[in-house]
Every structure is written in C-alpha cells, then in structure tokens.
Amino acid sequence: MPAQPTAQDAAIKRITSPGNALVKAIRALHQKKYREAKGRFIAEGLRILAEAVDQGHAIETLVVLPEMRQHRVGARLVEHTLAHGGQVLEVSAPVLAKIARKDNPQGAVGVFPQRWERLADVDASGDLCWAVLEGIRDPGNLGTILRTLDAVGGSGAILLDQCCDPYSIEGVRASMGSLFCQRLVHTDFPTFQAWRASQGGLLVGTSLTASRDYQQISYPRPTFVFMGNEQSGLPADYEAGCDEVVLIPMRGRADSLNVSIAASVMLYELLNQDRRRTGGAR
Amino acid sequence: MPAQPTAQDAAIKRITSPGNALVKAIRALHQKKYREAKGRFIAEGLRILAEAVDQGHAIETLVVLPEMRQHRVGARLVEHTLAHGGQVLEVSAPVLAKIARKDNPQGAVGVFPQRWERLADVDASGDLCWAVLEGIRDPGNLGTILRTLDAVGGSGAILLDQCCDPYSIEGVRASMGSLFCQRLVHTDFPTFQAWRASQGGLLVGTSLTASRDYQQISYPRPTFVFMGNEQSGLPADYEAGCDEVVLIPMRGRADSLNVSIAASVMLYELLNQDRRRTGGAR
Structure with missing residues (x-):
C-alpha cells in the first residue's frame, strides 16, 4: 500500500516539462544579464548546498x-528550504540536466x-587577508581563488572594475562551496583606496618586474593581496597605489604563473607567516 | 603591381573549405582517440608556437x-616549418575557427x-623535482601543474594509470607553452617505484589526514611530488608507498584545495628551500 501523502509532499511542485x-x-541564470537582473544564482550538488545552508544561506x-528526498542530506535540504519559505521542485533527470546544462548533473540544484556587501560596511581590521582582484576574466580562476582564500582563513574578495562574475556557474563550481563563506564586494579602485585608509594593513601587488622577493616582506593583518588580469597583470597606476609590489620567483622557461596559482603562493606565505607568529598553530 | 609569387608562396597550401x-x-585531434592513434596534438597562438620551436619542437x-605571414613571429614560424620539412596551410578565419573550435581563435595553430619518454631513459638524479600524478581528471589542472612545474624549475610529470591527456587542447592551453619544456612519462606505480629505487630522492604525497606539516620536511633533490585525483586524492596503497605524507594546513571552512593549487604550494616550498640552500639565489 503506498504511503499516505504528507504535508511536505503537498508543498512540493512536480515538474516534468523542460x-x-x-x-x-x-x-x-546561466546568463550574466539575468543573474544581474534577478540578483540570483545557482549552485549544484548536495554537499555544496548543505554547506550553503550551514553558512546561513537559505535556498530560495x-x-x-x-530519489534525493530519500537521501539524508537531500531530505534535510528539502525540509530546510520549506521551513525558510523557499520552494521545492521535484523534477525528472532530463529536466535537471537542462537546468544544470550538463549531461550528468548532480542530484540537486539550488x-x-x-x-554583495558595501565596502563601507566592511571592517577588515582583525582579518588575516582579503583578495583584491582587478579584471580577472576567467570565473574558474576567481572561484579557485575564493576556495584558496577560504583554506587560509581569508575573509573575502574585493572585485574592482570589470571582473568576471563569481556567481557564474563556473565560478560557483570552482569555489567548491567557499563562495558561501567568503565575503564579496564590488567597487572601484579610488573607493577602495579611500576605505583602506581607515583599515590599516598592507596592500601588496605582484609583478614580474618587481625587485623585492615575496618572502622578504612581513605581512600584517589585514593584508590585501592584489592580483590583476590573467594577460596583463595590474595596471601601472594600480601598482603605483600598492604599499609593496613583490616578485614571485620563477626559474624555468615559464614567464608567468596562472593567476590563481600566484594568489595561492601569496596566500600560503601569509598563512605560514601567521602560523610562525602564533607559534606554529594551524 | 602585386609582388611576384615567391618559392615560399608556392610551398604554401591555401584552403578555404572547412x-x-x-x-x-x-x-x-580534438578527440583523444585520434590524438592517441596519430600520436599528434595541436597548440595555438604565435607566442606558444614560437616557444615550442625554441624548445626544439618542429611544427609538422x-x-x-x-595576415600572420606579415607578422614577424608568424613569418619566422612559416620559414621554420618549411625548413624542417613541415607543411604550411593558409586558411580563412572561418576555417581556422573550425580547427581551433572557438569563435575568436588566435591567428595560428600548429x-x-x-x-612521451620511457621512464627507463630518465635520469632524475640532479633534478629539483618532478610531479607524479595519479588519476587527475581535469586537463586544465594538469596543464596548470605543468606551468607551475616549469616556473619552479621542475623537470616534468610522471602520469600514472588513468590520468587525463596533457595533449588535449585544454591541457595545452592551461600549460601556456610549458608542455614543450616539461618531460612527460606515462607508466604504472610498480614500474615507477622500481625505477625510483635507482634515483634516490624523496617521494612525498599530500593527505588531508597526514599529521606532518609540509614545511617540516627537508626536500632533497630530486623530490617527487605525488598528487592524486581531484575528488579522492591518493589511493591508500599509493600513499603507503610514499617516503613522506604531509599535510598542507587549512584554516577555513574549505576541506580541500584544488589539486593544481595544492601542487603549487608544495612546489613553491621546494623552490624556497632550494633558494635558501643556494644562498637566496633565484
């Protein structure tokens, strides 16, 4: 005998038509203009959605x-969404594939x-670090930087000018959930510099032509790690606005690093210095 | 009056049909099975092709x-290719877009x-480092690791088991030319371990559950940095075969790093230790 339909069953909308x-x-929401117009974005996968909910992001x-409703995490997400006034759609696999725009989507999309936070509302004074990103073009790089920021205990990313969208599906995927615990600000360089005067700390850029080695600097709290566009790096006037411009050494034929790799080299140096200051604690 | 056709003009094939x-x-060659069957691959862009030629890879x-033939680098590549017995095809923009499989391709494809080298032919004894990669799935990650290896002065990558193809277009793009100066070997773990017995050095893996901090180890020449699959990391028996298994510390909510980021954290630690040993020389 089939189970009685529950109140939850009644609250869930079933959709079979793409x-x-x-x-x-x-x-x-795969298109930037709709994401901007709606102020919404999508994330995929039970693990990432659970992480979002744990970080205080209710699923709309x-x-x-x-079958996800039988899964422990899936059932919890359904319950949480309904309890917070969101809607739950139960769809067929082909419809979910359409939504996720891939052939074997994970079982859930939110x-x-x-x-977005206003810079004026941010107090960075006790923070280990923030990333400041100018003109990053590839959302995979941006998402990876957010993931690494999260790993070192950083606070967020301040995006200047025409950065790509961290809320694009590629950005969300690359961040592996770190998007939900890193703060995001979008502003311009003069506004950032005016705000920074109230925060103290250090703005450090990297450059292929800098003479100072990145390990020669003592990085205070907060350090703002400034990374530029994948092709062109930081614009000269932005570099001139840095407190320090450092070189990440390279030995081989490569004449540059991937921007997310360069960011991680900087961020792990900050973390390692902080570990030494705090007596080797993680 | 149009210029006289030259011998070079005569040697170049003009193609307008996709x-x-x-x-x-x-x-x-965008498909792995054809790449494998033909033992060939494609790379794009004047800069990368020039890098390839400089590294002793003739363009077939x-x-x-x-218009690329009027460009200084383009003209050099045409000349070099013909001089080394290769063929040159002059094509229209739509045909090149078809070949590169993207809308705005760079002006040249090679x-x-x-x-591939046989492991038995490799002598790694004086080298700073190699990457040993097991089950890497994303060619972008693999290409990025090759780029970082190149930057630290590493020698190459030893791919075990079912790694993705470094010669896929995404891998070549992410390596930004470093593919042409890093050595590549494909083998299995027992063969690798047998060979390594003759090389000395250290095989170091990373694990989220290791207790030893990655900065507590002194890395000798050669160090083999062992990285596993994006989702699952190193298999337990491979980890058991390592000389050391180390932890890259993480502080935030993130429970892991992107594999190319983890590799770069390790590789820059090796480079930095080597710089200290050699008195701060780059």
Missing part, C-alpha cells in the same frame, strides 16, 4: 530528483540570492 | 591566417608529434 516557466527562469528554490 | 580533408584530420603542420 518548457515549464519556472525551469526556464532558473535556466536563464531547491530543484531535486525524486537558487540563492546573491550577497 | 570540409577539406587536411582540415578534418587536424580537427579530429602550421595553419595560419594570411600540429606537433607527441613526445
């Missing part, structure tokens, strides 16, 4: 395969409101 | 837009023979 208007509205629309 | 058999054969087939 042409459904709700499905189309979610799919549109949860899209799941039917829609979230974007969270 | 259906041309040569064009199709080059396009097929050079595909260029007509076809090269793959270069």
Whole structure:
C-alpha cells in the first residue's frame, strides 16, 4: 500500500516539462544579464548546498530528483528550504540536466540570492587577508581563488572594475562551496583606496618586474593581496597605489604563473607567516 | 603591381573549405582517440608556437591566417616549418575557427608529434623535482601543474594509470607553452617505484589526514611530488608507498584545495628551500 501523502509532499511542485516557466527562469541564470537582473544564482550538488545552508544561506528554490528526498542530506535540504519559505521542485533527470546544462548533473540544484556587501560596511581590521582582484576574466580562476582564500582563513574578495562574475556557474563550481563563506564586494579602485585608509594593513601587488622577493616582506593583518588580469597583470597606476609590489620567483622557461596559482603562493606565505607568529598553530 | 609569387608562396597550401580533408584530420585531434592513434596534438597562438620551436619542437603542420605571414613571429614560424620539412596551410578565419573550435581563435595553430619518454631513459638524479600524478581528471589542472612545474624549475610529470591527456587542447592551453619544456612519462606505480629505487630522492604525497606539516620536511633533490585525483586524492596503497605524507594546513571552512593549487604550494616550498640552500639565489 503506498504511503499516505504528507504535508511536505503537498508543498512540493512536480515538474516534468523542460518548457515549464519556472525551469526556464532558473535556466536563464546561466546568463550574466539575468543573474544581474534577478540578483540570483545557482549552485549544484548536495554537499555544496548543505554547506550553503550551514553558512546561513537559505535556498530560495531547491530543484531535486525524486530519489534525493530519500537521501539524508537531500531530505534535510528539502525540509530546510520549506521551513525558510523557499520552494521545492521535484523534477525528472532530463529536466535537471537542462537546468544544470550538463549531461550528468548532480542530484540537486539550488537558487540563492546573491550577497554583495558595501565596502563601507566592511571592517577588515582583525582579518588575516582579503583578495583584491582587478579584471580577472576567467570565473574558474576567481572561484579557485575564493576556495584558496577560504583554506587560509581569508575573509573575502574585493572585485574592482570589470571582473568576471563569481556567481557564474563556473565560478560557483570552482569555489567548491567557499563562495558561501567568503565575503564579496564590488567597487572601484579610488573607493577602495579611500576605505583602506581607515583599515590599516598592507596592500601588496605582484609583478614580474618587481625587485623585492615575496618572502622578504612581513605581512600584517589585514593584508590585501592584489592580483590583476590573467594577460596583463595590474595596471601601472594600480601598482603605483600598492604599499609593496613583490616578485614571485620563477626559474624555468615559464614567464608567468596562472593567476590563481600566484594568489595561492601569496596566500600560503601569509598563512605560514601567521602560523610562525602564533607559534606554529594551524 | 602585386609582388611576384615567391618559392615560399608556392610551398604554401591555401584552403578555404572547412570540409577539406587536411582540415578534418587536424580537427579530429580534438578527440583523444585520434590524438592517441596519430600520436599528434595541436597548440595555438604565435607566442606558444614560437616557444615550442625554441624548445626544439618542429611544427609538422602550421595553419595560419594570411595576415600572420606579415607578422614577424608568424613569418619566422612559416620559414621554420618549411625548413624542417613541415607543411604550411593558409586558411580563412572561418576555417581556422573550425580547427581551433572557438569563435575568436588566435591567428595560428600548429600540429606537433607527441613526445612521451620511457621512464627507463630518465635520469632524475640532479633534478629539483618532478610531479607524479595519479588519476587527475581535469586537463586544465594538469596543464596548470605543468606551468607551475616549469616556473619552479621542475623537470616534468610522471602520469600514472588513468590520468587525463596533457595533449588535449585544454591541457595545452592551461600549460601556456610549458608542455614543450616539461618531460612527460606515462607508466604504472610498480614500474615507477622500481625505477625510483635507482634515483634516490624523496617521494612525498599530500593527505588531508597526514599529521606532518609540509614545511617540516627537508626536500632533497630530486623530490617527487605525488598528487592524486581531484575528488579522492591518493589511493591508500599509493600513499603507503610514499617516503613522506604531509599535510598542507587549512584554516577555513574549505576541506580541500584544488589539486593544481595544492601542487603549487608544495612546489613553491621546494623552490624556497632550494633558494635558501643556494644562498637566496633565484
């Protein structure tokens, strides 16, 4: 005998048509202009969605395969979403593949409101570090930088000018959930510099032509690690606005590092110096 | 009055049809099975192709837009290719876009023979480091690791088991030319371990559950940095075969690093230790 339908069953919308208007509205979030217009974005996978919820991001629309409701984490996400006023859509695998735009999507997709902070509301004074990013073009690089920031105990990223969108699906995927615990600000360089005057700390850029080695600097709290565009690096006037410009040494034929690699070399130096200051504690 | 056709003009094949058999054969190299069957791969962009030539890789087939022949580097590549018995195809922009499989391709594509070395022919004894990679799935990560290896003065990558293909277009793009100066070997773990017995040095793996900090180890020449699959890391029996297994510390919510980031943290520690040993020389 089939189980009685529950109140939860009644609250869940079942969708089988890829042409459904709700499905189309979610799919549109793959495009930057719709993400911006709606102030929303999508993230995939039970683990990442659970991480989001744990970080205080309620899921506005949860899209799941039917079997996900039997999964411990899936059931928790359904319950959490409904309890926080969100909606749950139960869809077929082909519909989910349409939404995720990939052939073997993970079993769940969530829609979230974007969270941008105003720089004026940020107090960075006790923080280990922030990334300041200018003109990063590849969202995979941006997401990877957020993941590494998270790993070293950094606080967030301040995006200047025309950075790519951290809320694009590639950015969210590369961040592996770290997007949900790193703070995000979008501003311009003069506004950033005016704000920074109130924060103390150090703004350090990297350059292939710098003479000072990145390990010769003692990095205070907060250190702002300033990285530029993948091709062109930091613009000259931005570099001139740094407290320090350092060189990451290179020995081989390579004439530069991937920007997310260069950021990680800097961030791990900060973490390692901080570990030494605090007596080797992680 | 138009210039007289030169001997070089006569040697260059002009192709305007995307259906041309040569064009199709080059396009097929986007697929792994054709790359393997032909032992060939493609790389794009004047800068990378020039780097390849400088590293002693002759271009077997050079595909260029007509205007590239007026470009200093383009003209040099055309000359070099013909002088070394390769063929040069002059194609229209739409044909080049087909070959590169992207909308705004760079002005030149080259076809090269793959270069795999036999482990038995490798003497790593004086080298700073090699990467040993097991089950890496994303060619972007693999290419980025090659780029970082190059930057620290590493020698190459030893790929175990089912690693993705460094010669895929994504791998070549991410390596930014470093593929042409890093040595590549494909083997299995027992063969690698047998060979390593003759090389000395240290095999170091990373693990999220290791107790030893990665900065507590003194890394000798050669150090083999062993990285595993993006999701699952190193298999337990491979980890058991390491001389050391170390922890890269993490502080935030992130429970792991991107594999190319973890590799770079290790590789820069090796470089920094080597710089200290050699008195701060780069």
